[in-house]
Amino acid sequence: MTPLFGRRGRSSSASAAPPPRWVVVVPVKPSARAKSRLEVAGVGRSDLARAIALDTLAAASACELVAQVVVVTDDAALAREAAMIPALRFVPEGDAQGLDAAVAAGVAAIDPNGRMPRAALLGDLPALRPADLADALRAAASVPRGVVPDAEGTGSTLVTAGPGTAWESSFGDGSFARHVALGCTAIGITDASTLRRDVDTADQLDTARALGLGPRTAALVTSAHG
Template identity: 60%
Template sequence: MPDVPAWTIIVPVKPAAVGKTRLTDVGVDREALARAIALDTVTAAAAAARVARVIVVTDDAGVRAELRRTRKVEVVPEGDTRGLDAAIALGAAAAGVATARAALLGDLPALRPADLDAALELAASVERGVVPDAETTGSTLVTARAGAVWVSAFGEDSAARHRLLGCTDLAVERASSLRRDVDTAEQLSQAVALGVGPRTSAVLASAAA
């Protein structure tokens, strides 16, 4: 695609042993589910046409092993880094300021590559962008075009905090799979209705069998 920047996507992934603690009541192995959700997110991001590189920041051995041969994907160990924004900053530093960068949360199991592409197309026209989650208070994607200093403020009410940091809301439809992050059983059900990736689907199916 001419005149379209190639993006580097940074995905922070907590070790499955400590991730998605609010999904303990969905009747499946929480660690397996957390890992599956992250892997489906990364795989979808890597399949997006506007994405040249995906940097996954994690110390989860299972995630590292699964992604070892995935095209476009490289893994950066989190090490002593603590906190979501610190992990993302580590990935952004590895990407370098000369490239367009975006931080994508690793809990979007229904993510469709075309939805990410659409958001990145919008992001190319602003210095920094943000995609709020389906509830409109959190953030699922934060972007910075080439040359912009990286900033992020994920966590509670992050959409508002990202705006204060100079991020422009990207006009992504409320029903976009990019906006359906998963922290609770209800959100997982909504993601399933959108159509989750194969790993998440397999974990859920194994529990139903």
């Protein structure tokens, strides 16, 4: 008797759905107001903040599971310098007050009905590798809400919501505990993941440098160190 699906049958890998692709919202303050605690001798703070944001955006755009990166900012210079990065859409920050309002504005602009998987990514991850972001998004696809803690374990670098799940976030100091309280599942990624190394201080930038900085940030830091 001929098997129902023929000789080859129907393997689980052949019938498996491809992983979802995400909309990733990145809020970026104007560089003149960003990174007030990040002081690196020989490097202008606003230049460094913009380079960090651009390297983060480039890595997110290069991630295989990202369909589009939505940048919420009023920094016109950032928009000009990001012109060569694919898959970016810019949304003005406008009257939004704080990270959560900026993220909500980006989510509403691109997917107001919550039909796609959405994520908010902090824009201060200069060592971010696309594969590390993909690993986190792949794991986040199995939960309604997810959160990735920063390297210290108290903040959050990535927050996610699956299709049909209303968007909520609570970034800022101590945000990881608040995100868990909102129903986010902690996404299990390694301590060494570049997704966890956000940068607010020179010491944190040194740690990110050891992981491998993106090209824009690396060029500034290298020139400052001779």
